[in-house]
Amino acid sequence: MVTRLSASDASFYRLENSSTPMYVGSLQILRKPRNGLSYEALLATVERRLPQIPRYRQKVREVTLGLARPVWVDDRDFDITYHVRRSALPSPGSDVQLHDLIARLGSRPLDKTRPLWEMYLVEGLAKNRVAIYTKSHQALVNGMTALEIGHVIADRTQKPPEFGEDIWIPGREPSDRQLLMGALGEWIMRPTAQASALRHAVTETVTSTAQIVDLGRRVADVARTVARGTAPSSPLNTTVSRNRRFSVASGSLEEFRVVRARYDCDINDVVLAMVAGALRNWLLSRGEPVTSTTTVRAMAPMSVYPDSEIDSSGPGQAISEVTPFLVDLPVGESNAVVRLSQISHATETHPTAPSLVDARTIVTLSGFAPPTLHAMGIRVATSFSARQFNLLITNVPGAQNQMYIAGTKLLETYAVPPLLHNQTLAIGVTSYNGMLYFGINADRDAMSDVDMLPSLLREALDELVEAAR
Numbered sequence: 001m002v003t004r005l006s007a008s009d010a011s012f013y014r015l016e017n018s019s020t021p022m023y024v025g026s027l028q029i030l031r032k033p034r035n036g037l038s039y040e041a042l043l044a045t046v047e048r049r050l051p052q053i054p055r056y057r058q059k060v061r062e063v064t065l066g067l068a069r070p071v072w073v074d075d076r077d078f079d080i081t082y083h084v085r086r087s088a089l090p091s092p093g094s095d096v097q098l099h100d101l102i103a104r105l106g107s108r109p110l111d112k113t114r115p116l117w118e119m120y121l122v123e124g125l126a127k128n129r130v131a132i133y134t135k136s137h138q139a140l141v142n143g144m145t146a147l148e149i150g151h152v153i154a155d156r157t158q159k160p161p162e163f164g165e166d167i168w169i170p171g172r173e174p175s176d177r178q179l180l181m182g183a184l185g186e187w188i189m190r191p192t193a194q195a196s197a198l199r200h201a202v203t204e205t206v207t208s209t210a211q212i213v214d215l216g217r218r219v220a221d222v223a224r225t226v227a228r229g230t231a232p233s234s235p236l237n238t239t240v241s242r243n244r245r246f247s248v249a250s251g252s253l254e255e256f257r258v259v260r261a262r263y264d265c266d267i268n269d270v271v272l273a274m275v276a277g278a279l280r281n282w283l284l285s286r287g288e289p290v291t292s293t294t295t296v297r298a299m300a301p302m303s304v305y306p307d308s309e310i311d312s313s314g315p316g317q318a319i320s321e322v323t324p325f326l327v328d329l330p331v332g333e334s335n336a337v338v339r340l341s342q343i344s345h346a347t348e349t350h351p352t353a354p355s356l357v358d359a360r361t362i363v364t365l366s367g368f369a370p371p372t373l374h375a376m377g378i379r380v381a382t383s384f385s386a387r388q389f390n391l392l393i394t395n396v397p398g399a400q401n402q403m404y405i406a407g408t409k410l411l412e413t414y415a416v417p418p419l420l421h422n423q424t425l426a427i428g429v430t431s432y433n434g435m436l437y438f439g440i441n442a443d444r445d446a447m448s449d450v451d452m453l454p455s456l457l458r459e460a461l462d463e464l465v466e467a468a469r
Contacts, residue, residue, distance in 0.1 A: 025416030068183035074170035092126035150371035262468035277460030294332030414439035
């Protein structure tokens with residue numbers, strides 16, 4: 001089957017370069033079962049789930065002379081063993097060695113002649129653990145018709161559900177001439193197609209006063225975000241190299257709840273205040289000038305529920321969208337509680353505040369959506385100029401019960417967000433099973449001291465918790 005890439009998918013496909021590969025990554029740490037997690041077991045699990053994500057067996061084909069957007073075509077030579085790979089640390093492998101491996105794997109662009117994803121089973125990790133690292137091209141995951149593979153391989157029970165037999169017959173791959181003729185045909189038909197699309201949009205999307213108001217609200221939201229202008233100057237913004245450093249941090253969800261209850265704010269506010277405190281001390285450690293008015297602007301996309309769910313009995317099982325949110329983190333403010341208050345006020349005045357996903361509602365979410373939600377957050381961020389913010393922070397809800405992959409207990413889960421143009425730091429936060437996990441991706445040259453951030457984040461959280469108690 002041949003499908004043309006959407007405009008946004010095509011922009012992601014063409015946006016990346018060797019220094020800023022556009023992928024969404026995730027790292028899962030699992031408890032090694034008594035008989036081990038074999039490569040063959042993981043391979044079989046992934047293979048059984050591929051029918052749920054058909055895009056993962058398709059590759060991208062360019063059209064001659066770029067006369068039209070590229071197309072998705074079935075990969076007739078699809079080899080799952082190329083995509084699901086095996087790696088190992090020198091046993092007993094440390095977390096630092098694992099993070100170094102993730103940084104190296106994350107630095108490598110994906111092979112554009114094949115389906116745009118890779119998965120690694122990493123063995124040899126100390127404390128009877130194994131790891132799975134996955135990266136999928138941003139063009140591959142749109143959160144609607146195409147989910148991230150980590151979304152579909154996780155189960156709520158140790159015994160995986162039964163799946164029917166997968167009979168996949170790849171479609172015939174079109175020739176360059178056929179792609180060219182298809183593009184020319186679209187050029188000829190474009191005026192009619194555009195008129196038809198406009199009529200469809202008017203009749204199907206804006207069919208009531210409420211929808212017209214909602215459409216106007218969305219346009220206004222984007223306009224307000226764009227109006228924020230260029231982000232303040234920061235050492236977080238410089239030329240990005242091809243190499244990465246990766247680190248992690250974590251905190252108990254209960255600690256965040258204590259702060260939330262004391263100061264009547266959202267979990268997301270506490271996360272942002274925690275990051276602000278860590279960045280403040282990081283800047284001071286570098287001898288950077290920090291005044292009382294110094295700020296760092298973050299793009300922190302928000303997951304929101306559909307209004308219909310909010311108006312009824314409460315948040316439901318699905319997240320309807322991810323919306324942009326630019327927030328100036330008050331790193332110049334020395335008082336942790338004041339930092340939190342300023343961030344909380346910014347959140348409250350954001351138009352989507354009533355429908356934010358936070359710790360009071362994440363327990364209602366079904367499935368294991370974090371990898372897909374992180375991808376959607378990255379899509380939102382890249383729809384704006386990187387000059388409008390200093391760093392990306394994605395914070396998404398995950399299941400608050402034990403999950404399994406290939407019958408193996410999932411212990412920890414970390415996002416590995418990509419670095420955007422001239423941005424040397426990106427942070428992905430995932431809530432899972434009573435914990436918040438921070439994945440910290442940074443440029444190897446510009447942030448050689450990124451290993452400081454986990455302890456600085458811990459100190460910032462401790463400061464908030466102590467004040468709340």
